[in-house]
Amino acid sequence: MKEQTKESSSTLPLFGFLLAFVGVFLYVGIKMNNAISLANLSVLLGVFLAALSGYSLARPAAVGQAIRAFPRANAPGYVLILAATAWFLWNILSEDMADYREIKHWFYIGFGAVGIGSCIYLRDFLAVRGLAVFMLLLAKLMLDTQRHYMLETPVAHMSEWRLVFAVWAYMIIVMSMWMVISPWRMRDMIQWMLAKPRRLAAKGWFRLVFGISTDCVNGVDNGHLPRFVAIALNEKQVRWNGNQDPAIVDGNGTR
DSSP states (O other), rough: HHHHHHHHHHHHHHHHHHHHHHHHHHHHIITTTTOOHHHHHHHHHHHHHHHHHHHHOOOHHHHHHHHHHHHHHHHHHHHHHHHHHHHHHHHHHHHOOGGOOOOOOOOOOHHHHHHHHHHHHHTTHHHHHHHHHHHHHHHHHHHHHHHHHHHSOOGGOTTTTHHHHHHHHHHHHHHHHHHHHHHHHHHHHHHHTTSSHHHHHHHHHHHHHHHHHHTTTTGGTSSSSSSHHHHHHOOEEEOTTTTTTTEETTTTSSS
């Protein structure tokens, strides 16, 4: 009984984090109809990465216990599968599928039944499959947002940092497809990572740095990086006037 209480207390914070993560991106996907700027998306992803990694570095024992139980946990699986099903059905509803307009209602019935049926008849590694499907939809959002940014931003003001999101999204797609096909691989990876405490710590520090870096590049929506980052990356050019006084000139040539 004490062990169950201890396990519940260790998994509750991460389950709350999962609910917040799912809720925010469901709001973006359904309420905002997948319409979000690349800058705001980078902030959201960076905040979630930094928060998750910060908690894992502060409470490694609790996080280790929680992620060890995740692959076969039912509650996260129900949340992720049903949320992914709702988001996917909304995408079908909002897409202009001219060739399938007459049979669109069968898509709602079929994919809705698959989502609900998975919660009943496919409970083994349900959380892993649910996370993989939800992350596939998140990757679609990232790629669509990056594509809209490329179409709407003049080439002269387009930042190469947009490619970070494209590469990141395709990495998510590859990993998620692998997890859907072989969900037990996540269990094996978790066991390997928890075998030595420094592995979990290293992953936490990597995600923390990457999350903060993602927040720092939220200026890509305006065609340039934040001022201090741009200077560090030579996005700003230093010109010298006749008196040898440095003048900082930004990317579009203004002082």
